Amino acid sequence: MVLPVRLSRFTAIVPDVGGVIPAVAFQRYTFVDRGSYEFADDVPPPPGLTQIASELTDRDLRVLSTRLLRLVPGDYLLAHHDSMHDDHQVEVVLDLSHAPTPGAEVRYRRGRGAVFFVVPSMPGAAAIVERDPTTQAYHTYISKLHPDASVLRLVMRLTDT
Amino acid sequence: MWSLGPGWRDEAALAAAWREAQPFPHLVFDDVVPATPVLDVLDDEAVVRQEGDIFCFEASGDLHELSASFGAVLAPPLARITGKPVTRAELRAYAYRPGHYLLPHSDHQDGLERLLAFAYYLPSPEPLTGGELELYRQTPERIDSALLISPEANRLVVFDVSDVSLHQVREVLAGLRLSLAGWFYP
Numbered sequence: 288m289v290l291p292v293r294l295s296r297f298t299a300i301v302p303d304v305g306g307v308i309p310a311v312a313f314q315r316y317t318f319v320d321r322g323s324y325e326f327a328d329d330v331p332p333p334p335g336l337t338q339i340a341s342e343l344t345d346r347d348l349r350v351l352s353t354r355l356l357r358l359v360p361g362d363y364l365l366a367h368h369d370s371m372h373d374d375h376q377v378e379v380v381l382d383l384s385h386a387p388t389p390g391a392e393v394r395y396r397r398g399r400g401a402v403f404f405v406v407p408s409m410p411g412a413a414a415i416v417e418r419d420p421t422t423q424a425y426h427t428y429i430s431k432l433h434p435d436a437s438v439l440r441l442v443m444r445l446t447d448t
Numbered sequence: 449m450w451s452l453g454p455g456w457r458d459e460a461a462l463a464a465a466w467r468e469a470q471p472f473p474h475l476v477f478d479d480v481v482p483a484t485p486v487l488d489v490l491d492d493e494a495v496v497r498q499e500g501d502i503f504c505f506e507a508s509g510d511l512h513e514l515s516a517s518f519g520a521v522l523a524p525p526l527a528r529i530t531g532k533p534v535t536r537a538e539l540r541a542y543a544y545r546p547g548h549y550l551l552p553h554s555d556h557q558d559g560l561e562r563l564l565a566f567a568y569y570l571p572s573p574e575p576l577t578g579g580e581l582e583l584y585r586q587t588p589e590r591i592d593s594a595l596l597i598s599p600e601a602n603r604l605v606v607f608d609v610s611d612v613s614l615h616q617v618r619e620v621l622a623g624l625r626l627s628l629a630g631w632f633y634p
Contacts, residue, residue: 320554363551428549
């Protein structure tokens with residue numbers, strides 16, 4: 288499910304998250320057969336987002352992890368670098384980019400099967416996905432045809448309390 | 449349909465070059481010329497856009513006739529040169545347009561019996577920027593770019609298929625990159 292943030296209760300959430308970004312120190316990850324990107328872990332979860340995810344999924348959720356991902360031209364995160372779990376975690380992806388980037392998507396698939404859900408590049412949008420043990424996600428390659436592209440995503444993993 | 453140039457005559461030297469090549473065994477031939485222009489053969493072949501987490505390009509289906517002629521000419525000398533018991537090839541045609549890529553990966557997959565990988569570059573109808581074949585040196589600690597091979601027309605690149613034969617096709621930024629690519633099998 289992709290929610291346009293500016294049309295919902297997320298309106299109050301985006302500024303909160305945006306406020307922490309300047310203070311975040313990103314680390315670069317490069318293992319070319321897995322991914323190339325920058326990340327920052329343990330970013331404070333946006334207030335209210337866990338509650339909204341709980342309501343939408345009809346589950347009582349708590350935050351397992353939060354990670355900011357920044358991808359620039361040439362970056363990507365492959366499916367087999369994604370972590371899979373036996374429990375049915377909920378993943379929230381919040382697009383904090385300043386501008387959309389053509390082709391920059393998060394795609395979800397089951398095993399090596401067809402993609403069943405795509406998170407578009409849509410600044411201000413949030414996506415909520417209930418994962419099953421076979422769900423894999425990947426962040427598509429950012430084309431160098433868009434040299435100024437900078438994709439910023441907050442990825443939260445939630446589980447039942 | 450295929451003729452091999454003088455670069456193929458000294459198989460002992462080629463075998464040594466294969467063994468010593470870095471970052472993993474490979475050979476580059478610039479004198480593999482089809483007797484019949486391949487582009488004419490491909491005129492009627494449909495290519496379809498394909499996209500996954502590591503690739504985005506246009507590809508044909510299996511080209512059985514072309515695969516058979518390619519394998520018949522190249523498998524015997526390559527078996528002698530590489531020591532790998534290859535007997536046949538399977539290939540497809542690929543078109544990379546601006547924004548297309550193939551991210552770093554190894555072609556090795558259990559059960560597929562791919563012994564050698566290859567790419568044969570066709571003349572580009574448009575000037576090309578990007579699209580180089582990049583080979584990586586892989587250790588348990590790190591992976592480094594080790595070699596860039598430009599996709600020159602009539603160039604054939606043959607490389608080993610193993611867990612460490614990591615390679616990619618760099619994103620095409622302009623022009624059209626046309627190739628035949630696939631694997632040799634027992």
